[in-house]
Amino acid sequence: xxxxxxxxxxxxxxxxxxxxxxxxxxxxxxxxxxxxxxxxxxxxxxxxxxxxxxxxxxxxxxxxxxxxxxxxxxxxxxxxxxxxxxxxxxxxxxxxxxxxxxxxxxxxxxxxxxxxxxxxxxxxxxxxxxxxxxxxxxxxxxxxxxxxxxxxxxxxxxxxxxxxxxxxxxxxxxxxxxxxxxxxxxxxxx
Amino acid sequence: xxxxxxxxxxxxxxxxxxxxxxxxxxxxxxxxxxxxxxxxxxxxxxxxxxxxxxxxxxxxxxxxxxxxxxxxxxxxxxxxxxxxxxxxxxxxxxxxxxxxxxxxxxxxxxxxxxxxxxxxxxxxxxxxxxxxxxxxxxxxxxxxxxxxxxxxxxxxxxxxxxxxxxxxxxxxxxxxxxxxxxxxxxxxxx
DNA sequence: CGCCTCGATGTCAGTCGCTGTCATGACTAC
DNA sequence: GTAGTCATGACAGCGACTGACATCGAGGCG
Numbered sequence: 001x002x003x004x005x006x007x008x009x010x011x012x013x014x015x016x017x018x019x020x021x022x023x024x025x026x027x028x029x030x031x032x033x034x035x036x037x038x039x040x041x042x043x044x045x046x047x048x049x050x051x052x053x054x055x056x057x058x059x060x061x062x063x064x065x066x067x068x069x070x071x072x073x074x075x076x077x078x079x080x081x082x083x084x085x086x087x088x089x090x091x092x093x094x095x096x097x098x099x100x101x102x103x104x105x106x107x108x109x110x111x112x113x114x115x116x117x118x119x120x121x122x123x124x125x126x127x128x129x130x131x132x133x134x135x136x137x138x139x140x141x142x143x144x145x146x147x148x149x150x151x152x153x154x155x156x157x158x159x160x161x162x163x164x165x166x167x168x169x170x171x172x173x174x175x176x177x178x179x180x181x182x183x184x185x186x187x188x189x190x
Numbered sequence: 191x192x193x194x195x196x197x198x199x200x201x202x203x204x205x206x207x208x209x210x211x212x213x214x215x216x217x218x219x220x221x222x223x224x225x226x227x228x229x230x231x232x233x234x235x236x237x238x239x240x241x242x243x244x245x246x247x248x249x250x251x252x253x254x255x256x257x258x259x260x261x262x263x264x265x266x267x268x269x270x271x272x273x274x275x276x277x278x279x280x281x282x283x284x285x286x287x288x289x290x291x292x293x294x295x296x297x298x299x300x301x302x303x304x305x306x307x308x309x310x311x312x313x314x315x316x317x318x319x320x321x322x323x324x325x326x327x328x329x330x331x332x333x334x335x336x337x338x339x340x341x342x343x344x345x346x347x348x349x350x351x352x353x354x355x356x357x358x359x360x361x362x363x364x365x366x367x368x369x370x371x372x373x374x375x376x377x378x379x380x
Numbered sequence: 381c382g383c384c385t386c387g388a389t390g391t392c393a394g395t396c397g398c399t400g401t402c403a404t405g406a407c408t409a410c
Numbered sequence: 411g412t413a414g415t416c417a418t419g420a421c422a423g424c425g426a427c428t429g430a431c432a433t434c435g436a437g438g439c440g
Binding site: 079080 | 268269305336338367
C-alpha cells in the first residue's frame with residue numbers, strides 16, 4: 001500500500017508514450033520521461049530494465065493467459081492445442097482498450113528499436129508455447145511449428161484489429177485469420 | 191581496389207565473432223573489436239550502424255536470394271509461391287559454411303541483444319516476401335500469412351541444420367520441415 | 381615530377397543509455 | 411521512539427554512438 005505515490009510504472013509508461021508520440025523515441029531522453037512522471041532517471045531504471053521496456057509492461061500476464069488457454073484445452077493434435085492458446089491470449093484486447101493499444105502500437109511501429117523488442121517478446125511467447133507443447137508429449141519440431149504458427153496468427157489478427165476501429169471483437173478477427181491459414185495450406189496441398 | 195587494406199567489414203566481423211566467443215558480447219567493447227582488426231572505434235561505426243550489426247553483414251543478398259527464388263516460380267497459390275522462395279534462400283547454407291554459421295549462431299543465441307537483431311532481420315525478410323506476394327495480386331492477409339509461414343519453416347529448418355553436423359543438405363531439412371507443417375495443419379482440420 | 385581530388389581513416393569532444401554506491405526520507409513493526 | 415525496510419535521490423563512471431575536422435594514401439592530369 002503505497003507509502004509513496006502508487007502506480008509508478010504506469011505513470012512512467014504513460015509519460016513515455018505521450019512524449020514518444022510528440023517528439024519521437026529518439027527525441028526523448030529517459031531523464032525527460034522520469035521528470036514528466038515526477039521522478040529521476042535513476043528511478044526509471046529501477047522499474048524498467050531499459051528505455052524500450054517501458055512500453056512492454058505486463059508481458060508475463062499476457063504470456064500466462066496464452067498458456068492457461070492452452071492447458072485448459074482437452075488433448076488433441078499439436079496445432080489445435082497451440083491454437084487453443086489464442087483464445088486465452090485474446091482476452092486483454094477489448095474494445096475499450098483499443099485506443100490505448102493503437103497508440104502504443106503506433107509508437108512501436110515508428111522505431112526499429114521498439115519493433116525489435118516487440119519481436120523478442122513474441123519470440124519468448126512462442127518459446128513458452130513450444131515448451132508447453134513438448135510437456136504434453138509433442139515432438140520438438142512439430143511443437144515449434146505449431147507454436148510459431150499460433151503466434152503468426154495472433155500477430156496478423158492483432159495488426160488487422162488495430163487497423164480497424166475496435167468494433168469487431170478481437171477473437172472474431174483471430175478466428176477469421178486462423179480459417180484463412182487453414183485455407184491457404186489446403187490450397188497448397190492441391 | 192583497396193588503397194587501404196581491403197575486406198574491412200569482414201575483418202571486423204571476424205574479430206567481433208572471435209572476441210564474443212571468448213569474452214561474451216558484454217565483455218567486449220567496440221574499441222577492442224576495432225583494435226583487434228587494426229582500426230579505431232570511429233571506423234567501426236562507419237562500416238556498421240551499431241555494435242550488433244557486425245554479425246549481420248550480407249543480409250540484403252540473402253533477402254534477395256529469397257525473392258528471386260520466389261519470382262522465378264510459376265504462378266500458383268500464395269503458400270506455394272512463398273515456399274518457392276525457400277529454395278533460393280537455402281543457397282548460402284552449404285556444408286562448408288556450416289562451421290561458420292554454427293559459430294555465429296552460437297554467439298547470437300548467447301545474448302538477447304543479438305537475438306533481437308536476428309528477429310528484426312527475419313521480420314524484414316517476411317515483410318519483403320509479403321510485398322512480393324501482394325505485387326502478384328495476393329491479398330494482404332493471405333500474403334502476410336504465407337510469408338510468415340515461409341519464414342517459420344526457414345527458421346525451424348535452420349535451427350535443426352545448425353544442431354546437426356552439416357552433412358545433411360539444408361534444402362533437404364527444409365523440405366522435411368515444410369512437409370511436417372502440412373501434416374500438422376492437415377491433422378488439425380480432421 | 382608536382383598538384384589536385386577523393387575516399388578511408390584518425391582524433392577529439394560531447395550526448396545519452398545504463399550501472400554501482402551511498403545517503404535520505406517515509407512508513408511499519410515492535 | 412527506535413529499529414528496520416524500501417522507494418527514491420544524488421553522484422560518479424563506463425561504454426555506445428555521433429558530429430566536426432584533420433590526415434593520409436592512391437589515382438588523374440598538367
